[in-house]
Amino acid sequence: MADDTISVxxxxxxxxxxxxxxxxDETVSALQERVLQTxxxxxxxxxxxxxxxxxxxxxxxxRTVVETVQMVALMGxxxxxxxxxxxxxxxxxxLGLTLGSALTALDVDRALxxxxxxxxxxGDGDDQ
Amino acid sequence: xxxxxxxxxxxxxxxDIVAARKIVRDMAIALGFGVTDVTRIVTAASELTRNVxxxxxxxxxxxxxxxxxxxxxxxLVFEDHGPGxxxxxxxxxxxxxxxxxxxLGLPGAKRLMDELEIExxxxxxTRVTVKKWRK
Amino acid sequence: xxxxxxxxxxxxxxxxxxxxxxDPEVYARLLVDTVSDYAIFTVDTAGLVLTWNRGAERxxxxxxxxxxxxxxxxxxxxERIDAGVPAQELKTAASAGRFEDEGWRxxxxxxxxxxxxxxxxxxxxxxxxxxxxxxxxxxxxxxxATERFRLIVESAPNAIVMANHEGLxxxxxxxxxxLFGYTRDELIGQSVEILVPESVRSVHPNYRASFFxxxxxxxxxxxxxxxxxxxxxxxxxxxxxxxxxVTEEGSFVIASIIDITERKQAEATIARQAQEILEVSTPxxxxxxxxxxxPLIGTLDSQRxxxxxxxxxxRIVETNSPVALVDITGVPTxxxxxGQHLIETVTAVRMLGAQVVLTGVRPALAQTLVHLxxxxxxxxxRSSMSAGLRVALDILNLQVVRxxxxx
Numbered sequence: 001m002a003d004d005t006i007s008v009x010x011x012x013x014x015x016x017x018x019x020x021x022x023x024x025d026e027t028v029s030a031l032q033e034r035v036l037q038t039x040x041x042x043x044x045x046x047x048x049x050x051x052x053x054x055x056x057x058x059x060x061x062x063r064t065v066v067e068t069v070q071m072v073a074l075m076g077x078x079x080x081x082x083x084x085x086x087x088x089x090x091x092x093x094x095l096g097l098t099l100g101s102a103l104t105a106l107d108v109d110r111a112l113x114x115x116x117x118x119x120x121x122x123g124d125g126d127d128q
Numbered sequence: 129x130x131x132x133x134x135x136x137x138x139x140x141x142x143x144d145i146v147a148a149r150k151i152v153r154d155m156a157i158a159l160g161f162g163v164t165d166v167t168r169i170v171t172a173a174s175e176l177t178r179n180v181x182x183x184x185x186x187x188x189x190x191x192x193x194x195x196x197x198x199x200x201x202x203x204l205v206f207e208d209h210g211p212g213x214x215x216x217x218x219x220x221x222x223x224x225x226x227x228x229x230x231x232l233g234l235p236g237a238k239r240l241m242d243e244l245e246i247e248x249x250x251x252x253x254t255r256v257t258v259k260k261w262r263k
Numbered sequence: 264x265x266x267x268x269x270x271x272x273x274x275x276x277x278x279x280x281x282x283x284x285x286d287p288e289v290y291a292r293l294l295v296d297t298v299s300d301y302a303i304f305t306v307d308t309a310g311l312v313l314t315w316n317r318g319a320e321r322x323x324x325x326x327x328x329x330x331x332x333x334x335x336x337x338x339x340x341x342e343r344i345d346a347g348v349p350a351q352e353l354k355t356a357a358s359a360g361r362f363e364d365e366g367w368r369x370x371x372x373x374x375x376x377x378x379x380x381x382x383x384x385x386x387x388x389x390x391x392x393x394x395x396x397x398x399x400x401x402x403x404x405x406x407x408a409t410e411r412f413r414l415i416v417e418s419a420p421n422a423i424v425m426a427n428h429e430g431l432x433x434x435x436x437x438x439x440x441x442l443f444g445y446t447r448d449e450l451i452g453q454s455v456e457i458l459v460p461e462s463v464r465s466v467h468p469n470y471r472a473s474f475f476x477x478x479x480x481x482x483x484x485x486x487x488x489x490x491x492x493x494x495x496x497x498x499x500x501x502x503x504x505x506x507x508x509v510t511e512e513g514s515f516v517i518a519s520i521i522d523i524t525e526r527k528q529a530e531a532t533i534a535r536q537a538q539e540i541l542e543v544s545t546p547x548x549x550x551x552x553x554x555x556x557x558p559l560i561g562t563l564d565s566q567r568x569x570x571x572x573x574x575x576x577x578r579i580v581e582t583n584s585p586v587a588l589v590d591i592t593g594v595p596t597x598x599x600x601x602g603q604h605l606i607e608t609v610t611a612v613r614m615l616g617a618q619v620v621l622t623g624v625r626p627a628l629a630q631t632l633v634h635l636x637x638x639x640x641x642x643x644x645r646s647s648m649s650a651g652l653r654v655a656l657d658i659l660n661l662q663v664v665r666x667x668x669x670x
Contacts, residue, residue, distance in 0.1 A: 104613060
C-alpha cells in the first residue's frame with residue numbers, strides 16, 4: 001500500500017484524512033508526512049482523522065497519531081479522531097494505548113463541529 | 129491458507145506484519161470469535177509480530193487451532209533468534225507498556241489474550257506463546 | 264561283468280540324478296495342477312477346453328473328465344453367450360495380447376458367481392496361435408462383502424458419500440440424494456466439490472489432500488461451521504465425520520453427513536433468548552436525543568461487565584449519542600476487576616467521542632472504590648440519575664448553543 005492512497009482533503013481551514021481499514025506501517029508513516037506537508041501549506045487550524053473503517057489500531061499506529069497530534073499542535077492546530085469502532089476502542093483501552101491530546105468525536109460531522117469552537121467534547125482526558 | 133488448522137509465516141519485513149494480521153484475522157473469524165475478540169487477537173498479533181521484526185530482525189509466527197474439551201481456541205507462537213529479553217519480569221510489568229514507544233507491549237498482549245507464555249534467553253532468542261479461547 | 268556293473272551303476276546313478284536335479288517342466292505342470300485358489304485352464308483356438316486344473320474343479324465344479332472337449336462358453340450365463348461375449352474375449356485377447364474381465368460366470372450346478380478372468384493367447388515356438396490360457400479368480404466373497412457394504416451404507420440414517428483419492432464420488436446413499444437434492448446418477452463420478460459451497464470450493468481440495476496425507480477417523484473442520492450446498496443453491500449447515508478406507512483399489516474417504524439445520528435453529532433461539540435476558544437485566548435505552556442511559560443492576564462479574572461494555576459502546580455508535588448515563592445505584596459491591604472494567608468502559612467511551620456520566624455512586628461504594636485504588640477523577644459523577652441527566656443535557660445544550668451560534 002503506497003502513500004498515494006492517502007488523500008488529505010482541505011475543508012475551509014480544516015484538513016481531513018480518511019484512514020484505510022488496515023494500513024501497514026509505511027502507510028501510517030506516510031500519513032504523518034502528508035499531514036504535516038499539507039498543514040504547512042494551508043495553515044489549517046485543525047485536523048480530522050476519519051478512522052471509521054480502521055479495524056486494527058496497534059501501538060505503532062497510536063504512537064504515530066500521538067506524534068502527529070503533537071506536531072499539529074505545535075503548528076497551531078487541534079486534532080480530532082472521528083468514528084472509532086467500538087471493538088477498536090475496547091481493544092485500544094485494554095492494550096493501554098493513549099491518544100495524547102487528541103480529541104475524539106462520534107463521526108466526521110461532530111468532529112468538524114468540535115474544531116469550529118473553543119470548548120470541546122470528548123477526548124481521553126490527558127490534558128484538561 | 130495452507131492447512132485448515134495450522135500454519136506458519138516468516139516475519140522478515142515490515143510488510144509481513146500486515147500479512148500476519150490478515151492471516152490471524154481470517155483464522156479468528158473462521159473460528160467464530162466475536163468482533164471485539166477478533167480485534168483483540170489481531171491487535172495482539174500485530175504487537176508481537178512487530179516485536180519480532182523490531183528486536184530480532186526476523187522470526188516466525190506459527191498458528192494452530194487448539195481444543196480443550198468442547199472449547200475451541202487459537203494459539204499463536206512468535207519465535208525469533210534475536211537478542212532475547214534480559215529481565216522478563218520487568219518486561220511483564222504493567223508500567224512497562226508501549227506508551228512512550230519503549231517496552232514490548234507484553235502486558236498489553238496478555239491483557240488482550242487469555243494466556244501468554246514467554247521463554248527467552250539472552251543471546252539465544254525469544255518465544256512468546258499466546259492463546260485465546262472462544263467463549 | 265564290468266559292463267554289467269557299469270550299466271547298473273549308470274542306471275542307479277541316473278535314478279539318483281533324477282531325484283537330485285528335478286525337471287522344471289514337471290514342476291510347472293505340478294504347480295498349475297495343484298493350485299486350488301485359482302482356476303487355471305486352457306482352450307484351443309476354437310474355444311474347446313484342453314486342460315483343467317484342481318482350482319478350476321474346486322471353484323467351478325466341473326470335473327476334468329466332463330469339461331475337457333466342451334466349449335468354454337458353457338461357463339457363461341446365457342445372456343452373455345447370446346451377446347457373443349466369449350468369442351469376443353478370445354478375439355480381443357488374440358489381438359491385444361491380453362484380456363481381463365470381471366463378470367458373472369456359472370458353476371457346474373448352474374449358480375452364478377462373480378469372477379475375475381485373465382485370458383492370455385498362447386503361441387507355439389514359431390509364433391502361431393495355438394490356444395488361450397485362462398486364469399480365473401472367484402470374487403464371490405469380495406462381491407458379497409461389497410454387497411453387504413452397500414446395504415449398510417444404504418440403510419444408514421445419515422447421508423453417506425464415499426469419494427476416491429481424486430475427490431470423485433464413487434458411492435452415495437439415498438439419504439445423500441434426499442439431503443442434497445440430486446439423484447445418484449447425478450453424483451457418481453462427479454467431484455465431491457459440487458456439494459460444497461462456492462465460497463469454499465477452491466480451498467476444499469487442500470482439505471482433501473491434507474486428509475489423505477494423514478488419514479484418521481475424525482470429525483471434519485473442528486470448531487468451524489460447515490455447510491453443504493443443495494442442488495437448488497441453498498446452503499445447509501452440516502456436521503461431517505470422516506473415515507479413511509484403504510482397499511486394493513486405492514484410498515478412499517467415507518464421509519458421514521448430518522443435517523444440523525434444526526440444531527442450529529435451536530442454538531440460535533437459545534442464544535437470542537440469552538441475549539434478550541441479558542438485555543433485560545442490563546438495558547441500554549435512549550432517553551433523549553443524544554443521551555442513552557444504562558442502569559446496572561445486581562452484582563457485576565467480569566464477563567457481564569465486559570459484555571455490558573461492548574453493548575454500551577455499540578449503542579452509543581448506533582444512536583449517535585455523545586452522552587451515556589451509567590447508573591450503579593443497583594450495584595451493591597464492586598471488586599477490583601469490575602472496577603477496572605468500569606474505568607476501561609469510561610476510557611473506551613471517550614475514545615469513541617462520547618462521555619460517561621456515572622450516577623448512583625453511594626457512600627459505601629465510593630469507599631470501596633477509593634480503597635481499591637480505582638481512580639474516577641476523570642469521570643463526571645453524580646449521586647442520582649436525575650442529577651446526571653441534568654449534566655447530560657447541559658453538555659448537549661452547549662453543543663446546541665454552539666451550533667446555533669454558527670448560523
